[in-house]
Amino acid sequence: MNVSQMAIRSLDAFARMSIGRAFASGIGIVAGGFLILLVLVAIFAPWIAPFDYAAQNLLNANASPGWPHLLGTDEFGRDVLSRVIFGARTSLSVSATAIAISMAAGMTLGAAAGYFGGVFERAVMTVVDLTWSFPDILIALIFVAIIGPGLTSTTFAIAIAYLAQFTRLTRAQIVRLKRETFIEATINLGAKPSHILLRHLMPNAIAPVIVVGMLAIGDGIVLEATLGFFGLGAQPPTPSWGAMMSSGTAQLFLSPWVIIFPGVAVAVTVIAVNLFGDELIRALDIRDRLRGA
């Protein structure tokens, strides 16, 4: 069995055991339901959005919410609702991609550091901790300076910003698990280090990492919006919640809906992610294991 099959299998077992239980409470149903809805909206945006998100109509600029523009139009007469819907695509995909990269790299580094220890561990942890000491915006600026503004820079900036968290958490799990009797028993049966690490340690370490990943997607959305707000992220006409709010500041008093609706979208999404994450922590019963990472 190769690594990807193993990952799929762990995820599958994880899903069967716990995601269901996270939906057991009222909060879990509402928050989880909203997130599922949001993902569907992002996927099917072209069919759901009533207008082309980039179509300008200067004659109908800054129209207030009503019919046919339910959430009004911006300074170029573009439909705010359509832009918020397509903005969900940008926010979710950028954040999820960045966190996936961050998780993959962090788990690899953290697991190797925790398992092999010694000088290697110290080197990895020093570098990783260094990335944590730079403000996220500064990291983003470095990428913008290298590859120019856009979603790629944003993705890498978010990935680096959360790398330390995943590395430290995975390392802490592995260091703790490594001392367990069943790992010693596996060594006694003649298992190779790779077998122990991939087949026994990682599956047992993955649950808290996935939950932190879930919560980090919420933070990633905020960071993406922040970078977009400063013009470092999505470039026009790509709709991004942060960039929309940025352009909305100019007409804050003239047409407040341009800034309010993307702002509400960010806020509600992040709250839903956090509430669902909390339900996951409760369902997995891993509150203790998230400490000290």
Next chain:
Amino acid sequence: MLSVRDLGVAFGAVEPLSGVSFSVDKGETIGIVGESGSGKSLTAMSVMGLLPLIGGRITGGTIVFDGQDLTKLPERAYRKLRGGKIGLITQNPMTSLDPLKKIGPQVDDVARLHLGMNANEARARTEEILGTLRIPEPALICDRYPHQMSGGMKQRIVIAMALAADPDVLIADEPTTALDVTVQAQIIRLLDDLVKQRDLALVLITHDMSVVAQTCDKVVVMYAGRAVEYGPVEAIFDRPRHPYTQALIACIPRGLDDTARLTGIEGTVPTVINYPKGCPFHPRCPRAEAICATDPPTFSVEGDSAAACHFAEVAHAQPA
């Protein structure tokens, strides 16, 4: 089959184990007895080559298995022995199984690794072994997770894993400590049967003299990281010559006579950093004399057995 000669182990400057010798052949059971902290488990870890893992090293002696000295064996070759030729049953079955893997795949892994079997062959073998360990409905058990089973059942699974690659030597490190008394007897009987059926060499590490009396052919009594007495089990029980062995035997509860009191040995095993000079047992020994505090005793051999006591010649005449 397995022969340990004059084994010494050190962690940095401290030497918790020295001068340990024993040997065991096919179809034979040797008991290693002693209180907690006497170096029994450390002996097992040395044989399994696990000392580097806990920061220890072998300072002297040899561990010869099947004609090769394991103290000089590189890690890669050692991995083939562990679980393959030498099986280890650990102290605590409750935590010896991976909580996230079903029983079947966990046991299968051993045969797949050491015997190069494919998934189906390994599963057939797993079910066969579970059957010989008197586990009802092996196929059903294979589909269970460890938390769904009782302690005695888990210990059988751990034994099954140790047996899966058909080893020549089995080391059982206090296999019954964590179990109920009734289950303890079952497990001990099971091990005893396995030795006979499979012609195994069994090293049974325990602190329970009554278990030794029931199952072992030979016994090594350990105290403070040293072997203090060894020999055939009948000889040791008939004529224990070391005061420590005598005390251990006196601790076996017997009969239903409610006037009898449970006996113990005063004091505790010294910690590694303050092993006493001379005979390590002298501070707790009822018959210690001046010489015991200064000169380490040598083995006094009598037939197949030997005791490291200055007064071994006279000791058995008047049991403590």
